[in-house]
Amino acid sequence: MPRPLTAALLAAVLACGLTGPALAESASAGSASAEPASAGSAGPAPVVTRAALDPALVAGRGADVAFAEQEAENAATNGTVIGPDRSAYTLPAEASGRKAVRLTRGQHVEFTLPAKANAITVRYSIPDAPGGGGITAPLDVTVNGGGRTTMTLTSQYAWLYNQYPFSNDPQAGLLHPDWWITECSCVPSATTPAPVIAKPFRPSHFYDEQRLRLGRTYRAGDRVRLTVPAGSRAEWTVVDLLDSELVGPPKVELLAANVLVFGADPTGRRDSAGAFDKAIAFAKRGRLKVYVPPGTYQVNRHIIVDDVTITGAGNWYTTIKGREVALATPAPDGSTHTGVGFYGKQGGSSDVHLSGFAIEGDVRERIDTDQVNGVGGAMSDSTIDGLHIRHTKVGMWFDGPMTNTRLTNNVIVDQIADAINFHTGVTNSVVSNTFVRNSGDDALAMWSEKIPNKGNTFDHNTVQTPVLANGIAIYGGGDNTVSGNLIADPIREGSALQVGSRFAAEPFTGRLNITGNTTVRSGTYELNWNIGLGAIWFYALERDISADIRVSGNDFLDNTYNAIMLVSEWSVKDLYAIDNVHFKDIRVDGTGTSVVSARVKGSATFENVDARNVGAVGVNNCGSFGFPATGSEFSLTDRGGNDGAWLAPWLLPNTITCDDRPPVVAPPAPSPW
Known part of the structure; x- marks a missing residue:
């Protein structure tokens, strides 16, 4: 059975300190809040963001989407907030807003719905398999303490390594030993002795997301809890955010070439490509x-x-x-x-x-x-x-x-x-x-x-x-x-x-x-x-x-x-x-x-x-x-x-003020102008 990543790699990707010249910010080691109230009682007020910001700061900009974004670091949890960090190759750096919540087996993060919703999207990360290729792991979803559904998370589409065009193998050697790399400030193949490059080299692309219809419509104030089961294969689960949405009923087209008539299989068991081709040909004729x-x-x-x-x-x-x-x-x-x-x-x-x-x-x-x-x-x-x-x-x-x-x-x-x-x-x-x-x-x-x-x-x-x-x-x-x-x-x-x-x-x-x-x-x-x-x-x-x-x-x-x-x-x-x-x-x-x-x-x-x-x-x-x-x-x-x-x-117009690599001062969070 595949085992989670080694403790050494886990420490590397969760690191919140300065790596190289990139900017890092101080890490928060505590949990976001204590154990939430029991089912039926009011949870903490929801914090809705856009790009992890107060929506007022970005009013009129970006896409008008149907879902509400809630960052895990603003939710109730008995897990650990990781980040903020902007150093490449770390889990906080790839998280929305550069923070997320790390859960171990038995821990949870709970979101209070800001509006009616019947569907959610969870952005998450779980470990890769030791040899690459990913693992799967469960995540339990309950609302107000009941109606448990289990999502199956996967890291099969995450975790890339190495230099462009990247590798799925965490133990791969340099794909381009003749390229200059920052880690040793050298061209490895031209360096004697050759530098020792830590493996996995440059892990990235940690996150994936899953969508789930909840089966009924819940009200504003209801609480969606994500819990890592005790028997999860994943040593840790990082939750970045939850999007909640009220999805309308399915659209029906009666005067159309329905792919089912041409043999398409809505269960996904049989290949339906030929049925799509036939439906398209019929539709064009008619x-x-x-x-x-x-x-x-x-x-x-x-x-x-x-x-x-x-x-x-x-x-x-x-x-x-x-x-x-x-x-x-x-x-x-x-x-x-x-x-x-x-x-x-x-x-x-x-x-x-x-x-x-x-x-x-x-x-x-x-x-x-x-x-x-x-x-x-x-x-x-x-x-x-x-x-x-x-x-x-x-x-x-x-x-x-x-x-x-x-x-x-x-x-x-x-x-x-x-x-x-x-x-x-x-x-x-x-x-x-x-x-x-x-x-x-x-x-x-x-x-x-x-x-x-x-x-x-x-x-x-x-x-x-x-x-x-x-x-x-x-x-x-x-x-x-x-x-x-x-x-x-x-x-x-x-x-x-x-x-x-x-x-x-x-x-x-x-x-x-x-x-x-x-x-x-x-x-x-x-x-x-x-x-x-x-x-x-x-x-x-x-x-x-x-x-x-x-x-x-x-x-x-x-x-x-x-x-x-x-x-x-x-x-x-x-x-x-x-x-x-x-x-x-x-x-x-x-x-x-x-x-x-x-x-x-x-x-x-x-x-x-x-x-x-x-x-x-x-x-x-x-x-x-x-x-x-x-x-x-x-x-x-x-x-x-x-x-x-x-x-x-x-x-002005052209004073030389050149500082090739000036010291970095972390700016304060944005505020109204």
Whole structure:
């Protein structure tokens, strides 16, 4: 029988101290509260948050979701609160708000419902198996002391190790011994003697989540208790949060091609892919919708969609679930596996409308050539609304050219890589009111490889805890907009917002608008450079960034390092510049280091940028590290109204204030402005 992780690894991932140069905060060792009252009596008042913040601090930002978020550290428990901590490779760092509750066998955490609810989502972590591959363990759910239901938790989709593209084996040696690594400040294969690298190396991606319908509707004030049974296989269970929701009745479509008529199995025992194909063909001939009633349908390959509408009974009722299947020979696109997913046809589809169902994959490792995404291909003049996608490689990956597609009201969680990527020639398309948590790479990305993405908008989405890379990333393209989003807790090697000239992206052209967004607990540690990043990060790696970029009306809250960073890579620092970036009507509440960190040549303007609780000098200006007598190669223009003394006159236009790695001062928690 697999055993839990060793005590040494447990100590490492639960550690709440400083690891390397990343910021850590003091840990709370006590429990959140005493034993709650008996069933039928009032529990503690519920604390509802958004991205682990008072909702008033992020009003009008992010997705308008149907559930209420409650952090475990604010609930009643006889377990132990872990965190806060922002050091990569620790359980608190990957938790929402950088805190969670650790339970051992027999311990519990109890949430008081803030409103009527009949369904919950639990975000949790349990140990890996010693050799990788995960374990399963029970978690008991009771309401007001009765009606016990047991959820089966799993770590089979969590726990990655090592260097990109990562490993499921905790004992694997370095995947790239010729890469420079921070842990020894060396290239291991070029070091004599070779350094001893602790194993497991860089554990990450600890969390997963489960949804549960409670079987009846409970009232505000009722108490949902999560208890680890005495006989659990898991040495510990960490609960991060609970989302509670009032799910409406299932949707029924009578005038539709019902997949049951074509042989689909709602119990999930038999593969239903062929029945879906038949229902789609019939619906297209009769100009009907395809309807997928409540149930779980096994589908282990792509369903090709074009000129069709497929709707389920709602993503809490209709689930399309599949195994990852190894291909006998690699596909022409390099895929070595296939799995459940809805894909546009070769050459691109149009008039595709998907809504009201869940897609659940079986992806446990990152193979970038595999097409094992929830939705893929190209789909023009299409809509995707109200899906719930988890355990695929990427929730939705679109390879253009394609145009005029709207992705709305979706929930995408627990991905090995991105949540949504507009890749190559996607135009006039929108992602809005979508909720993303626990992506393994950029949560939302526009990647203009070979063909620019143009005229797209990412608007009013919520991104939480991307384990690697960025919350929202724009790589080249023209006239795109990022507006009204809420991005929280990127973990490592990324920012809440990145504007990057990298990955062979086409140049930025026209105007890029980044307006009305809120970031919180962002600005992570870049482990390859051994420096802290900004909540918004401009990166000129492969060419200049010189389009008209307007960053306006954004709030950067509780920044781990910098609020704003503009940087190039050392090897090209004298080749590329960042110019024509304009910051206006910005609020910065708390930085571990600076408001602006410039490590590139170029310029930017600042107007009505207000800052408080700044940990170091307001502007850390290194330019391109030439340090000429005339001042930094990066200049700042003060257009007025910049409050908080962060942009003092003596800093302008280009005073060298370079501190390569300034001391980090943990900022206070955000508060009303």
